[in-house]
Amino acid sequence: MFTGIVQATCEVVAINKKDGLNTLEIAMKSDLREGLITGASVANNGVCLTVTRIADDRVFFDVMEETLSVTNLSNLQLGSKVNIERSLTFGSEIGGHILSGHIHTQARVLEVSHTEAHFDIKLEVDPKWMNYILYKGFVGVNGCSLTVGEVTETSFMLHLIPETLKLTxxxxxxxxxxxxxxxxxxxxxxxxTVERVLAKRANI
Structure with a gap:
């Protein structure tokens, strides 16, 4: 489990492509690797991946073909920056909201508006997912727990603060x-649940 509070952005230093999977090598600083062991779960751009090896300053992750097909990890290149969050530990402060690291869909960036006063992103998703994206609700975006701004039938806005931009x-x-x-x-x-109850009532 994760909180959606990104701890660092780390660089992809190698991608080893094999049949059915890619092995990512991510460079992590010592404080982020402290206590990290093989088999641990780490969110990469919000995707829960298992540590397969640790060598010097690099952490290795295998990404299966199915994961590559439904997430943006398939778009990573050497030098790409990924949002990293270690898994939640008992007693940790939860500053965002609980995330599983299982991606539901991808959103396409329609517009980025960056001025001295604001940094806004407009995202488009399949309309079926907009049932769950509500104004002032929460959504995980590249592993970041964010509050939803204005919504339409197919899109929603994000209004990002400088601290979020600095860490992600x-x-x-x-x-x-x-x-x-x-x-x-x-x-x-x-x-x-509400949709099921209303559907049952409509059929009575």
Whole structure:
């Protein structure tokens, strides 16, 4: 489990492509590697991946073909920056909201508006997912726990603060790129439950 509070952006230093999977080598500073062991879970752009090896300042992750097909990890190149969050430990402060590291869909960046006064991103997703993306609700974007701004039938806005931009890779995204989206599980459960109840009542 994760909180959506990104701890660092780390560089992809190698990608070893094999049949059915890619092995990512991510450069991590010593403080982020402290206590990290093989088999541990780490969120990369919001995707829960298992540590397969640790060597010097590099941490290795295997990414299966299915994961590559549904996330933006397939778009990574040498030098790409990924948002990193270690898994939640008992007693840790939860500053964001609970995330599983399982991506529901990808959003396409429609527009980035960056001025001295604001940094806004407009994202487009398949309309079926907009049932769970509510104004002032939570959504996981590239592993970041963020509050939703204005919504339409197919899009939503994000209004990012300087601290978020400093700690994540959202400051370098451009229109046309895709971002990993994880829907808030509690919101999804409530919406699905209400829809089932209303559907039953309509059939009575």
């Amino acid at each position: 890779n959202l400051d370098i995204i451009k229109a046309g790129e895709t971002l990993n989206i994880e829907i808030d599980s509690q919101t999804q459960a409530i919406v699905d």
